Structure formats: structure tokens, C-alpha cells
Amino acid sequence: MTVAADERLAGTGLVRRLLIRPELGAVVGAVVVFAFFASRSETFRSVAGVANWLDPASTLGIMAVAIALLMIGGEFDLSAGVLTGTTGLITVILATRYGFAIPVAMLAALAAALLVGFLNGLIVVRTGLPSFIVTLGTFLMLQGINLGVTKALTGTVQVGGLRRAEGYEQARAALAGTVSLGGADFRVAILWWLGVTALATWVLMRTRAGNWIFAVGGDERAARAVGVPAGRTKIALFMTTAGAAWLVGSILALRFTSVQANAGLGQEFVYIIAAVIGGCLLTGGYGSAVGASIGAVIFGMADKGIVFAGWDADWFTFFLGAMLLLATLANRLVRRYAEEVRH
Amino acid sequence: MTGTDEAAHGAVDKAPAGTEEAGKASPGAGGTGSAVPLLETRGCGKTFGGVIALRDVSTRVHAGEVTCVLGDNGAGKSTLIKILSGVHPPDSGAYLVDGAPAAFAGPRDALDRGIATVYQDLAMIPLMSVWRNFFLGSEPTRGRGPLRRLDAARARRTVREELRSMGIDIRDVDQPVGTLSGGERQSVAIARAVHFGARVLILDEPTSALGVKQAGVVLRYIARARDRGLGVVFITHNPHHAYPVGDRFLLLNRGASMGEYGRADVTRQELTSLMAGGAELEQLTHELGRDEPPVTP
Numbered sequence: 001m002t003v004a005a006d007e008r009l010a011g012t013g014l015v016r017r018l019l020i021r022p023e024l025g026a027v028v029g030a031v032v033v034f035a036f037f038a039s040r041s042e043t044f045r046s047v048a049g050v051a052n053w054l055d056p057a058s059t060l061g062i063m064a065v066a067i068a069l070l071m072i073g074g075e076f077d078l079s080a081g082v083l084t085g086t087t088g089l090i091t092v093i094l095a096t097r098y099g100f101a102i103p104v105a106m107l108a109a110l111a112a113a114l115l116v117g118f119l120n121g122l123i124v125v126r127t128g129l130p131s132f133i134v135t136l137g138t139f140l141m142l143q144g145i146n147l148g149v150t151k152a153l154t155g156t157v158q159v160g161g162l163r164r165a166e167g168y169e170q171a172r173a174a175l176a177g178t179v180s181l182g183g184a185d186f187r188v189a190i191l192w193w194l195g196v197t198a199l200a201t202w203v204l205m206r207t208r209a210g211n212w213i214f215a216v217g218g219d220e221r222a223a224r225a226v227g228v229p230a231g232r233t234k235i236a237l238f239m240t241t242a243g244a245a246w247l248v249g250s251i252l253a254l255r256f257t258s259v260q261a262n263a264g265l266g267q268e269f270v271y272i273i274a275a276v277i278g279g280c281l282l283t284g285g286y287g288s289a290v291g292a293s294i295g296a297v298i299f300g301m302a303d304k305g306i307v308f309a310g311w312d313a314d315w316f317t318f319f320l321g322a323m324l325l326l327a328t329l330a331n332r333l334v335r336r337y338a339e340e341v342r343h
Numbered sequence: 344m345t346g347t348d349e350a351a352h353g354a355v356d357k358a359p360a361g362t363e364e365a366g367k368a369s370p371g372a373g374g375t376g377s378a379v380p381l382l383e384t385r386g387c388g389k390t391f392g393g394v395i396a397l398r399d400v401s402t403r404v405h406a407g408e409v410t411c412v413l414g415d416n417g418a419g420k421s422t423l424i425k426i427l428s429g430v431h432p433p434d435s436g437a438y439l440v441d442g443a444p445a446a447f448a449g450p451r452d453a454l455d456r457g458i459a460t461v462y463q464d465l466a467m468i469p470l471m472s473v474w475r476n477f478f479l480g481s482e483p484t485r486g487r488g489p490l491r492r493l494d495a496a497r498a499r500r501t502v503r504e505e506l507r508s509m510g511i512d513i514r515d516v517d518q519p520v521g522t523l524s525g526g527e528r529q530s531v532a533i534a535r536a537v538h539f540g541a542r543v544l545i546l547d548e549p550t551s552a553l554g555v556k557q558a559g560v561v562l563r564y565i566a567r568a569r570d571r572g573l574g575v576v577f578i579t580h581n582p583h584h585a586y587p588v589g590d591r592f593l594l595l596n597r598g599a600s601m602g603e604y605g606r607a608d609v610t611r612q613e614l615t616s617l618m619a620g621g622a623e624l625e626q627l628t629h630e631l632g633r634d635e636p637p638v639t640p
């Protein structure tokens with residue numbers, strides 16, 4: 001159906017719509033970063049190079065997308081990084097020490113992850129405490145469990161030997177294998193990442209649940225007032241993040257066939273940074289899954305690009321800090337624009 | 344909002360008959376004719392601990408009429424509408440909906456009976472678009488199972504039509520609510536209540552934060568909702584906003600009713616001076632007056 005456009009929309013409509021897209025800053029950033037490294041390094045812009053930097057982007061991207069959903073819903077999860085380690089450890093320990101087939105061990109790890117996510121969510125929803133604090137608590141507890149259990153079982157700080165477990169080849173092919181394309185080997189994880197991004201985008205933009213996520217993050221009280229099940233929405237978001245941590249934990253465990261007890265430690269902030277670069281507001285209610293994925297791509301490009309360009313990898317964190325600052329400034333402008341109240 | 348009719352009739356007549364009139368009203372009698380008011384309070388009172396917030400207030404709301412509740416700060420206006428919208432039960436007196444005593448467990452019950460309240464802060468999410476806000480909590484969907492999804496096209500179309508039929512001129516239903524003006528936001532909130540089947544619209548000071556023009560816009564939508572046959576309760580402390588749209592005026596002062604006037608019974612001037620407590624206003628004019636020449640040597 002066609003409705004005559006309002007005359008006040010003329011000219012400004014398209015620009016305005018583009019400007020208030022949360023991904024805009026990340027897209028511009030990604031183009032600039034790509035152009036920069038591509039001009040320094042031949043390898044970086046080759047197909048093999050692309051496959052190379054999409055690899056770190058993929059596992060980070062899966063987490064960044066889940067964290068973006070959670071942040072749009074107005075919450076944080078600091079335990080997500082360590083949970084990738086916990087799930088990996090559970091899978092490897094069950095498969096190598098207790099003789100479980102890998103799919104069964106993975107299901108057990110998934111159940112444990114979902115339980116952690118559920119508890120995170122339940123505590124946040126019931127007590128109204130900031131999720132920053134609640135998940136900081138789970139983060140520390142999981143970190144302790146990861147180290148304590150690993151040491152008690154193996155006497156070292158890692159468990160390995162997954163290669164010999166039942167069902168390894170199939171599981172590896174599905175989650176940690178490679179696909180040849182244009183003469184380069186691309187990780188299967190890239191497909192999982194694209195799938196997760198597409199699914200998250202669909203949920204956010206095209207389902208009732210997506211509407212509720214934006215609403216509980218934007219103004220929880222107002223959302224409740226019109227009948228949005230705010231508590232359930234938030235708990236589901238924490239469980240989604242935990243599910244993503246399980247997926248990434250499994251991918252990494254299958255790829256390396258062993259898991260360090262401190263796996264995932266420190267990654268929780270990287271997820272948040274990628275989501276923020278992708279346009280998520282720290283205050284909730286705004287952001288996008290595609291943006292978070294592009295944020296992850298920027299990370300992957302910088303991570304590998306600095307090496308390809310022959311620089312000291314220490315510059316990576318400087319680069320990250322600069323990107324984060326720029327992204328936050330850009331987001332602030334967007335928010336002001338969108339929230340500006342005219343009288 | 345959901346299954347309005349079934350819910351409405353299911354909830355009727357659960358209350359004990361507190362007044363002799365309760366027996367006379369038959370379920371479903373409301374809505375036909377203008378004899379039975381949509382809402383009626385009889386000698387309603389409310390106390391909070393030692394504070395008497397409301398005392399012996401009687402008023403009624405008819406379909407297609409605007410009842411204005413006027414009063415100064417602390418007069419008990421918000422307390423009255425909290426009773427009407429099901430937030431508080433009255434401590435004394437009776438509250439009748441469609442002629443039968445109402446027993447609401449909460450605002451949701453009142454909403455299911457078609458009594459919608461638009462609060463000053465509106466319950467809208469600034470960063471979300473107009474159409475998403477409009478349908479928040481009651482989103483239209485299509486498909487089923489895991490493929491159940493928002494019917495965005497239908498939602499946008501409905502919002503556009505609904506706003507247009509209320510005469511509300513919004514540029515773009517995709518723009519964030521935060522970019523609307525205060526008056527536009529009030530109008531969208533009113534249109535939303537009307538769309539979701541409200542029979543009674545309770546508006547708590549919708550014009551108080553607005554400039555003259557914007558207030559005029561909101562008053563026009565109030566009139567439009569009235570013309571659609573809704574009963575409107577319009578709370579304000581500005582008689583100049585109340586007079587143009589009101590059919591009856593309930594004046595509150597320090598928790599008590601100072602009388603209810605039909606539109607024919609008062610003029611704007613009388614309303615203004617009644618509200619300010621006539622004598623007090625003259626006193627004030629006197630105090631602030633500049634009419635006397637300054638006494639200078």
C-alpha cells in the first residue's frame with residue numbers, strides 16, 4: 001500500500017534513517033580498518049588472508065552477538081568469557097575421564113551452561129541488583145571452579161586428549177572443521193557465526209521477543225506497564241548468552257583438543273567492546289546483532305592485520321582502545337539525536 | 344486489551360452488593376442508552392494512614408462525555424483516578440462500573456473492562472519507533488510455531504490508519520518516540536488506548552507540561568475520542584483547558600468535593616474563580632497588583 005509521504009520527510013528521510021542505524025559507525029570503521037591493512041599487506045587482502053582474519057572474528061562474533069542482545073535488553077554478563085572455558089572443560093573431562101561420547105558430554109555441558117545463565121538471570125530479575133555485580137560474582141566462582149577442578153583431576157592446569165574420545169571426528173567436522181573455498185581453508189565456525197547473526201537479527205527485528213528485548217532495555221518499568229514479561233525476557237537473554245558460550249567453548253575445545261583452566265578469561269570485556277563498537281548502548285535499549293558482528297570483524301582484522309603488517313602485537317590494545325573510544329562517541333551522538341525531546 | 348468482552352462479563356458481579364442500587368443493574372446493561380453511567384463513584388473516600396486523601400466524592404462518567412476533575416496540587420485528583428483505574432480500592436463509598444459495583448484487583452482488571460489510563464509519563468520507550476511502541480505488549484503476529492513473527496506491515500498500516508482517523512499528524516511511524524514532541528506523544532498514547540478498545544479514557548494532567556499550541560492539539564484529540572463515544576476523565580488544574588472540552592466539572596479541594604457542575608451551570612470565569620477559591624484570588628490580585636501608584640515622596 002502506498003501512503004503519500006509527509007512533506008516534512010522530504011530529503012531528510014533517507015539520511016536520517018541511515019544515521020540512526022546502530023551499525024553505521026561499525027561499517028565505516030570496518031571499511032577504514034580494511035583499507036588500512038590491505039594497503040600495508042598483500043597477504044591481508046588475499047583470500048587466504050581473509051580466511052585467516054575471519055577465524056578469530058567468528059568465535060568472537062558468536063559471543064558478541066549474544067552479548068549484544070543482552071546489552072540491548074539492558075544487562076551485562078561478565079561470566080560469559082569464563083563460561084566458554086567451563087563448558088569446554090566439562091566436555092573434555094566427561095569425554096576423556098568418564099568415557100562419555102562427545103555429543104553426550106556436549107549436551108551435559110550445555111545443560112550446565114543454561115543453568116548458569118538461568119541463575120544469573122533469576123538473581124538479577126529477582127533482586128534487581130546490577131547484572132554487572134551479579135555476573136562478576138558468577139565469573140569469579142566459575143574461574144575458581146575451572147582451576148580447582150582441573151587441578152584436582154589432572155594435577156596440571158589443562159585437560160586434553162579429546163582426539164581419542166568417541167565421536168570426535170564427526171563433532172570436529174561439524175564445529176571445528178574447515179571448508180575449502182577459492183583455494184583457502186575457511187573455518188566452519190564462520191558459518192555458525194553467520195547463522196547466529198542472522199537468527200539474532202531475525203529475532204530482534206521480526207519477532208515479539210525482539211520487541212520485548214528493546215523494550216526492557218529501553219525502559220523496563222514502562223515495558224511492564226504494557227504487559228511485557230520483562231523477567232522472562234531477561235532470563236531468556238542470560239540463557240542465550242550462556243548457550244553461545246557453550247557453542248564457542250565446544251568449537252575451541254574440538255579445535256585444540258584440550259582446554260586450559262583459564263580459557264576465556266579476560267574475553268568478557270572483548271565481547272562487550274565488540275558489541276559497543278557495533279552500536280550497542282551501555283545503557284540498553286539500542287543496538288544490533290549485525291553491528292556486533294562487524295565489531296568482531298574489526299577485531300579479527302586488527303588482530304591479524306597487525307601481524308601481517310609486521311608490527312609488534314602490543315599495538316593491538318592501543319588500537320582497540322582507540323576504536324572503542326571513537327565508537328562510544330559516535331553512539332552518544334546517535335542517542336542524543338534519537339532521544340532529543342522537542343517541545 | 345485481550346479478549347475484552349469475555350473478560351468484561353466474566354468479571355462482573357463478583358463484588359458483594361454494597362449498595363441497594365447494585366441489585367438494579369443487570370450485567371451488560373452498560374453501553375446502551377445514556378442512563379447508566381460508564382463509571383460512577385458514590386461518596387468515595389480514601390485514607391493513607393492518617394492522611395485523608397479523598398473524602399466523600401461523587402461523580403459520574405457517561406459515554407460520549409468528558410468529565411473534568413479540577414483541583415490544586417494535593418487536592419486528591421491523582422488519588423481519585425487511581426481508584427477509577429483500579430490501583431486502589433476505595434476505603435469508603437461505592438465505585439460502580441456500568442452500574443454494578445466494581446472489584447478490581449489491579450489496573451489490569453480495569454483495563455480488561457475497557458478502562459484505560461494514560462499517565463503523565465505515558466509508558467512509552469523513547470528509543471523505539473512509534474509503531475513498535477504502539478503495539479508493545481500486544482504485537483500482531485503471523486505464522487505459527489517457531490516461525491511466528493511480527494506482522495510489521497500490518498502494524499505499521501494499522502498505526503498509520505489509527506493515527507489518521509484520530510486526526511493525528513505523525514510524519515513517520517518509524518521514527519523513535521523520543522523525537523516526537525510532548526503533545527504528539529500524548530496523542531499517540533491516546534490513540535493507542537482507543538485502538539485497544541478503551542471505553543473510558545482517564546488522562547492524568549495530559550496538558551500540564553505542554554505549551555499553548557501543543558495543549559490545544561491534545562484537547563482536540565480528547566474531543567475526538569469523546570465524539571467516538573468514549574467516556575473521558577480529564578484531570579487538570581487549568582480551567583482554561585477544561586472548559587472547552589468538558590461536559591461536567593468536578594472540583595476538588597483538599598480531598599473533598601466542592602461540587603460538580605454541568606457545562607450549562609458555570610461560565611469559564613466562575614470555574615476559574617471557584618478553582619482558585621474566589622476570595623483567595625481577589626486577595627492575590629490585590630497583593631500582586633500594580634494598580635496603585637507607588638507612594639514616593
Ligand SMILES: Nc1ncnc2c1ncn2[C@@H]1O[C@H](COP(=O)(O)OP(=O)(O)OP(=O)(O)O)[C@@H](O)[C@H]1O
Binds near residue numbers: 415422
Ligand atoms: N500513597 C500515599 N501515601 C500517603 N499519602 C498520599 C499517598 N498518595 C497521596 N497521598 C496524599 O493525598 C493527598 C492528595 O494527593 P494526590 O496525589 O491525589 O493530589 P493531586 O490532586 O493529584 O495533586 P497534584 O496536582 O500535585 O498531582 C496529598 O496530600 C498526598 O500527600
Ligand SMILES: [Mg+2]
Binds near residue numbers: 420421422
Ligand atoms: Mg496528581
